[in-house]
Amino acid sequence: MRLPVSWLREYVDAPTDPAELERALVRVGLEVEEIVDLGSAVTGSLVVGRVSAVEELTGFKKPIRYCLVDVGRANGTGAPQEIVCGARNFGEGDLVVVILPGGELPGGFGIGERRTYGRMSRGMICSGRELGISDDHDGIMVLPPGAGEPGADARGLVGLDEVVVEVNVTPDRGYCFSVRGIARELAASLGLPFRDPAAAAALTGTPTPAYPARVADPSACDRFAAVAVRGLDPAAPSPAWLARRLTQAGMRPICLPVDVTNYVMLELGQPMHAFDLAALRGGLVIRRADPGEKLTTLDGAVRGLHPEDVVIADDSGVVSLAAVMGGASTEVSGTTTDLLLEAAHWDPVTVARTARRHKLPSEASRRYERGVDPTLPGVALRRAGELLAAHGGGAVGADVLDIDTVPPREPVLLPVDLPARTTGVPYPADRVRALLTLVGCAVAPAAGPESGPDARWEVLPPAWRPDLRDPADLVEEVARLDGYDRIPSVLPIAPPGRGLTDAQRRRRDVARALAEGGASETLSFPFLDPGVWDALGVPADDPRRAMLRLANPMSDVAPALRTRLLPGLLAAVRRNVGRGHRDVALYELGLVFGPPPAAGVPPPLRVDDRPAAADLAAADRFLPAQPQHVAVVLAGDVAPAGWWGAGRPASWADAAAAARTVLAAAGVPAARTALRQAEFAPWHPGRCAEVLVDGEVVGHAGELHPAACAALEVPARTCAAELNLDRLPLPGVVLAPRLSGFPPALIDVALVVAEETPAGAVHAALTAGAGKLLESIRLFDVYRGDAQLGAGRKSLAYKLTFRAADRTLTAEEAVAARDAAVAEAAARTGATLRGA
Structure with a gap:
């Protein structure tokens, strides 16, 4: 909200010192963007000039005019000032604002004498934007007749003797989108009297309305008021003081009826609209839009209306997109003499959705969606009618329309x-x-x-x-x-305990382990396009498709909450690869969301105190499951190439290793985990493993299907793993390991098994058979050869480490443990010792 301090001082004795004014506003929670002394932004001679002659210069790519401007004795000679100008919205006899050579405009733009377009130009005829008082750059500023004599100082005429304050209004303080609201806050801050501009008597409804109207949907509009103003002089200009205040507030003066409604909106916070009374056909109806209806708004755009949009219609159709923008068919024009002024109170949620749906933010919608005082329409109509009568010669009608269904306020x-x-x-x-x-x-x-x-x-x-x-x-x-x-700042006393819960500690350990393994953490938005599952080849009946849709999504492209981390992580891979990063290793920890477990509307919860346990339990039934997941994606090389040799691309084995890293960091013993070949989209059917803990599937790892990689535009053979952390058992008390000082016994065994036998099954069998003396086991070689092993067979070589805590093992003890391990593997998997 931008406003001149002189306007503010009409309702409160605001301080003139900018620093004191800023402190007073900040004290009550208003964010001051800037306070600008407009006079200090322009230096030198800024004077009133009368255009004496205009010569059109031809032969150039754009219209150029050579002007003689009478600036009185301000130039020291009294001779007409020569100025070259490109604007065309003025003519001979008009009063304009001229800055003479030696002056400086905002932004350090110095003014001098120079030859341009074949003529001498001494000075500049200024626009509002060049003077820094508005954003209007459509043409230069034309002063009203009699504004001042040529050569007179123009600063006061254009408002450059003013101090302007700009306040950033937060969404919950919509009443501060007005001079009235900010003046009230300033009065509270300084303990000064507040002179309320809305204290004047309001227009009240009469038995005979100013114009026939009815509200078909009171939930969208609970107050609609209107009054007619007839006999307006269509050529009457806006008074200079009113146009100047609009300009200082950042709005462009247009014509008297529009300027008056904008002025009242800035003053009171009540948006208004002026209809050309002669253009209305039949009574007005405030209703929701019908399917297929369209409206040409004041900006000239034809807009298809949504059934949720609230509109004002007459017998000819829709004439206004309520609370957002009026229609072109009833627009006030240069021939309008009779007006219907409208002020209403609209539903904030409906206005906000309409403005966003049509991408049409306006000063009116900005106020309505934050909440407008429903008692203001009558006050605003009286104020606007008085201004139009005083400056446009119109007569305010005695009949007033006021449909008031505003519910009473609750204490x-x-x-x-x-x-x-x-x-x-x-x-x-x-x-x-x-x-x-x-x-x-x-x-x-x-x-x-x-x-x-x-x-x-x-x-x-x-x-x-x-x-x-x-x-x-x-x-x-x-x-x-x-x-x-x-309010004192008191450091709370930390409660006794470890500081982190077991689940929090597990998440940190997993994140640290993945980062130490070379992956970079990323955070994705938890919103997805449901169509991503089609790209990933997920079956139609897969539970991952049961997504919770948002009622008011941030983006129409992603209206649902994610059920897995992988799609968002793959999008991050695509962005990284698109920016030149060929080798990518990313991981993410975050919540995923299941479908809501209960249908219906959750019960309201009190906010003045903690809700009862029963109420919380009832509300929890409507919350979706939100398990914690971890996902890893690998693309490109995991070992870079260089002078030391060739690189190594990421493979399904790296994704499986990442899954094992997660399990180890989460404190799950290796004996309780296993990897088993599986088919699960979007992984490649032959290169996918399901991750098991205590026999339960907790995730998947492997290489993604080529079709999924192509659909999501990630590199071919991209590998990934995703696990449900909440399905992993929380580690209990970790006992320090007992270290033995006795030497180990190292024995290698090579077992021949069928090709389809998982290495994990052999690993588990060896571990179970070796007994307590086995300290570690590691697969270090896989060999295949039809001539040596036979068709459909493979050799798995393991390194077994045996050690006793209380003695040095004898060769016989180590061999016996190895034989027991091999025997168990033979019983479970049919393994045989290679070479036996």
Whole structure:
């Protein structure tokens, strides 16, 4: 919200010192973007000039005009000033703003004398944008007749003697999108009287309405008011002071009716719209749009309407996209003499959705979607009618339309000691009452004790504060107005314990292990396009497709919550590869979301205190399952090539190794884990392993299917693993290992098994058969050869390490343990010793 301080001072005696003004606004929680002294931005002679002659120069790529401008004695000679200008919105006799040589415009743009387009140019005729007072650069500023004599200082005429403050209004403070709202906050901050511009009497409805209308959907519009203004002079210009204030507020003056409605919106916070009364056909209806309806809005665009859009229609069809933008068919034009002024109160959610759906943010929608005071329409109509009558010669009609179905405000029950208990500041009860009254609330004792811990107040928030709904909102207002700086900063005492839960410690250990293995952590948005499962080749009945759709997604492209991490991680791989990173190793830990376990609407939960256990349990039934997953994706080389030799591309074995790294970091003993060949999209059927813990599948690892890689535009033979961390058992108390000082016995065995026998099954059999003397086992070679082993056979060579804690093993003991291990492998898998 941008506004001149002089406008603000009409309603509160605001300080003139910019630093003091900024401190006062920040004290009540308003973010000050900047305070600009417009006069200091332009130096040198800025004067009024009268255009004496205009010569059109030809032969150039764009229109150029050579002008003689009377600037009085400001140039020291009294002779007409020669100026070359490209603007065409002025003519001979017009008063313009001229900066003479030696001056400087905002941005350090110095003005001098130079020859251009074959003529001398001494100075510049200025636009509002060049002067830094508006964004309007369509043409130069033309002053109204009689604004000043040539040569007079122009700073006061264009508002360059003004200080402008710009405030960043947060979404919950919509009432500050007005001079009225900011002046009220400033008065509260400084303890000064506030002169409310809305205190004037409002227009009230009459038995005969100003124009026939009905509201078909009161849930979208609970108040609709209108009044007619007839006999307006269509050529009447906006007064200079009004146009100047609009310009300083960042709005472009257009014509008197539009400027007046914009001015009242900035002053009171109530958006308005002016219809050309002669263009309306039949009575007005406020309703939802019908399927297939279209509207040409004021910007000239033809917009297809959505059934949720609220519109204003007459017998000819839709004439306005309510609360967002009017229609071109009833636009005020240069021949309009009769107006219908409209001010209403619209549903904020509906307005916000309409503005976003049509990508049409406007000053009106920006205010309506944050909440507008429903008591303002009558005040705004009176104010706008008076301005039009005073400056346009119109007559305000005696009949007023006012359809008012605004529900009564509900009081909020506030425990008297809640502000003190929440903030830690001992607010006296009288102080709390005074601060809430300052906000505009009506405070009265509630039924029950008048003092003590059970004392409560009934607090009725003002109409302009729709954000005050709960006791917590009122506590925030007390803290804000009393000063956030008075709330002490106290470091909480850490509770006794380890600091991290077992699950938190497991997540950190897994992340650290993957990072130490060379992977980089990434975070993806938890939103997915359901069509990604088609690209990945996931069957139609797969539970991963049961995604929870968002009612108001951040993007229409990704409207559902993810059920797996892998799609988002593959998108990150695609972006990295697209930016030149050929070798990628990424991992992510995060929540995935299942479908909601219960249908219906969850029960409302209280916010003034902790909800009851039964209420929390009932609400939890509507929450989807949210298990913690970890995923790893490898593309390109895992070992780079160089002078030392060739590189090694990532393979399914690296994905399987990453899965084993996760299991080891999570504290799952190797004896309880296994990898088993499986078929599971989007992995390659012949290069996919399911990861098991205690016989239960907890994830998958391997090489992705070529079709999935092509569909998601990731490198061929990309490998990945994804595990459900919540399915892994939490590690118990870890006992320090007992280290033996006795030497180990190292024995290698090579076993021949059928080609389809998993190495993991052989590993498990050897481990079970070797007994307690086995310290470690490692597969170090796999050999195939039809001539040596026979068709369909393979050799698995293992290195077995035996050690006793209390003695040196004898050769006989080590061989006996090895033989027991081989015997168990033979019994389970049919293995035979190679060469036996």
